[in-house]
Amino acid sequence: xxxxxxxxxxxxALDDRxxxxxxxxxxxxxxxxxxxAILIGSGNRxxxxxxxxxxxxxxxxxxxxxxxxxxxxxxTTFKGIGxxxxxxxxxxxxxxxxxxLEIALERPKIASSKNxxxxxxxxxxxxxxxxxxxxxxxxxNKVLAKNQVSKGGLTATIVDVRLLxxxxxxxxxxxxxxxxxxPSGKLQPSTADKNLTEKIKQAGTTLDIKxxxxxxxxxxxxxxxxxxxxx
Numbered sequence: 001x002x003x004x005x006x007x008x009x010x011x012x013a014l015d016d017r018x019x020x021x022x023x024x025x026x027x028x029x030x031x032x033x034x035x036x037a038i039l040i041g042s043g044n045r046x047x048x049x050x051x052x053x054x055x056x057x058x059x060x061x062x063x064x065x066x067x068x069x070x071x072x073x074x075x076t077t078f079k080g081i082g083x084x085x086x087x088x089x090x091x092x093x094x095x096x097x098x099x100x101l102e103i104a105l106e107r108p109k110i111a112s113s114k115n116x117x118x119x120x121x122x123x124x125x126x127x128x129x130x131x132x133x134x135x136x137x138x139x140x141n142k143v144l145a146k147n148q149v150s151k152g153g154l155t156a157t158i159v160d161v162r163l164l165x166x167x168x169x170x171x172x173x174x175x176x177x178x179x180x181x182x183p184s185g186k187l188q189p190s191t192a193d194k195n196l197t198e199k200i201k202q203a204g205t206t207l208d209i210k211x212x213x214x215x216x217x218x219x220x221x222x223x224x225x226x227x228x229x230x231x
Contacts (some may be wrong), residue, residue, distance in 0.1 A: 044080030068093040104107035113224035124181040179215035
């Protein structure tokens with residue numbers, strides 16, 4: 001190959017072209033690298049789009065969630081990735097995240113801690129700061145609303161229990177589930193988490209609004225106070 005010739009998808013053998021592979025075998029047959037290769041279209045002088053995509057994925061340990069956190073500046077450090085290609089990657093991953101969120105929002109009823117995690121992980125699971133949310137439920141555990149009640153820094157957040165229950169009363173909610181994320185990835189509740197849970201539970205008892213659960217959510221897992229029998 002000539003030094004200045006680029007590895008474009010059109011120059012590959014037919015069996016190696018991800019676009020044609022998608023048409024022939026369907027989208028599920030493509031690897032993550034092949035999907036990204038379609039987005040960027042071409043590689044650089046020394047590697048194909050698939051090879052470049054594999055190298056980008058390797059830099060984030062082949063973790064799509066970590067890839068979604070990269071900025072335009074991060075992506076353009078890879079030879080062959082200009083601003084337009086970086087934006088294409090970021091846009092595709094953001095659309096994927098929003099699709100996941102849309103699916104979560106279609107769940108009108110909460111039957112388990114897993115349901116809560118499915119709703120909330122797309123919203124707060126990968127944040128780098130702490131957020132505290134409340135899910136307000138009807139008598140049949142249908143979701144009336146979801147509200148962020150506090151947004152904190154890297155390590156802690158402050159929750160105003162009075163405002164939390166003010167919203168519950170406005171919605172005529174009979175039960176609530178609270179949840180917050182741990183940017184550190186640690187699932188175990190802190191003493192502050194336990195104290196806040198007890199404070200919310202006691203306030204709810206006074207108002208006849210039951211606290212059903214408190215979830216600590218990370219990017220890949222969750223901890224349920226109710227499932228662990230400590231609520």
